[in-house]
Amino acid sequence: MRPTTPCGQPDLVSIVVPFFNEADGIQLFHQTLRPILDSQPQVRFEVICVDDGSQDHTLEQLLALSGLDGRFRVIELSRNFGKEAALTAGIDMASGEAVIPIDADLQDPPELIAALLAEWRRGFDVVLARRVDRTADSFLKRTTASLFYKVHNQISTIQVPQDVGDYRLMSRNAIEALKQLPENQRFMKGLFAWIGFRSTTIDYVRHTRASGKTKFSGWRLWNFAIDGITSFSTAPLKVWTYIGGAGAVLSLCYASFIVLRTLILGVDVPGFASLLVAILFLGSLQLISIGVLGEYIGRIYLESKQRPTYIVRQRYGVADES
Template sequence: MQATTPCGQPDLVSIVVPFFNEADGIELFQHTLRPILDSQPQLRFEVICVDDGSRDGTLDLLLALSRLDRRFRVIELSRNFGKEAALTAGIDAASGDAVIPIDADLQDPPELIAALIAEWRRGYDVVLARRVDRSADSYLKRTTASLFYKVHNQISTIKVPQDVGDYRLMSRAAIEALKQLPENQRFMKGLFAWVGFRSTTIDYVRHARSRGETKFSGWRLWNFAIDGVTSFSTAPLKVWTYIGGAGAALSLCYAAFIVLRTLILGVDVPGFASLLVAILFLGSLQLISIGVLGEYIGRIYLETKRRPTYIVRQRHGDEHEP
């Protein structure tokens, strides 16, 4: 049975795709995606392609694609703002009854779109796509990703589903709730989890990247993990209270030991090495604690500026109604 909106039109599904220097893979991406959209004639589709300040021919190819297929719309950002901002820009522009974020590298298979929509039809507001086989990723990436999920979910009240990326379906109600979250430093996986709603999960095998190279270096992934932890947990701040308390207790115990030993055995010459080690150790703890404080203060500083998450230079294809 064909689902329709209150005005009698078929439901609209928005697919949001961030692009950054993906010129080599755009042809394969559109050749893979378009037949999948054509196979769902009972629905209307819009594909929102967000060019995140690409420096190759990505934008020109996307514009050519939007002229070829009216379902494709292009949002051109004024510079590279990062994937989270580009994803936010696409979600803000999406007008569909359901929204599906997906990467352009085809590691997350578009063939799963029909299954995501089927679960949405059953009444779920959020349909998660979970990677059950990540052998296409390097061993280091799989290991560090698993460690991040475990650490994050252990210290945060908001649990991020393990091995679930941005690829998912969200209903209009979930999207409207997501758009109410005002922070500029955005960790989308955490924000997706924070809004809640009734959800289910579909498992899939992740493919190797179709073209090009990943834009996330080890350093960027590390900073991304720090953003994820500091966005949804104050545990790193609290732990230094306990470390400081434990250090103070040990210092008092050691001071009492020194006093008693001096009273009983007399004064001896303390070792220089042990004094140096103690000073360096405590100094290092202080620097680490200041660094943790700095991470949170830095986030406060950036948020208080209230700068926009992204700036759109131009929108292409908005005149095409889905």
């Protein structure tokens, strides 16, 4: 069983919510979340709302919401750093004994919070929320997501649970372990999986987006997938050793064939088309391999700068821990 909180105080649970241009859905988010929080009188809640450089009225509405409901606290970042950075900022600011990241679009149902807390009280450090029905997502998104999980888990030693997003519960022990990971280019699903800890899974049906539209275009999802693979696997680098070795063997075999044919049949005029194809094919392979090297070198370059993952412009209702 999980240790009890000292002095008989109710457990403090932090809910971390990144926001980026979500002004149209903030009121609905609050209306949906408030009764769920009220239904857990044995728990104290803080809702860390991270404004990730929104360009609409998201910040103003979050501040108004914070004034109406003291459980809502607002972190304003200096610009748009991306969801992974905003999520990191919220987790860093959270002071609860458990932390629950959730999106503001209500695709991941807040009604699951009670079940997450129940499993946490049973002694689990991490409670995963797994999507068993993703019909709310497009066919292309479901297909590419499934392909990504399969490829990532095949080539990486860290297994990212399939159909599990950021929505989960993490104990304070897990959060403190996560905060020790210093990298700037963050693939949070992989970092969540890397820290380990005793975990369990709860299944749920993913809802349609309550308002607004997704901020992840196909191009951003592609780059996100590359970040995920290069963050936890060097297989893309290793594979070119085998491709180069196979090419060398094939080249040696073909050279031997040419020598034997010349000795038996005499000199033959080489075909221009076959020569051109061979040059273009090998040149393309070299460019691809350089591109893969570039991805890893680029990550090294960015990490070597040691820039902060995010910069906070202002905190509203959150105590400064510095």
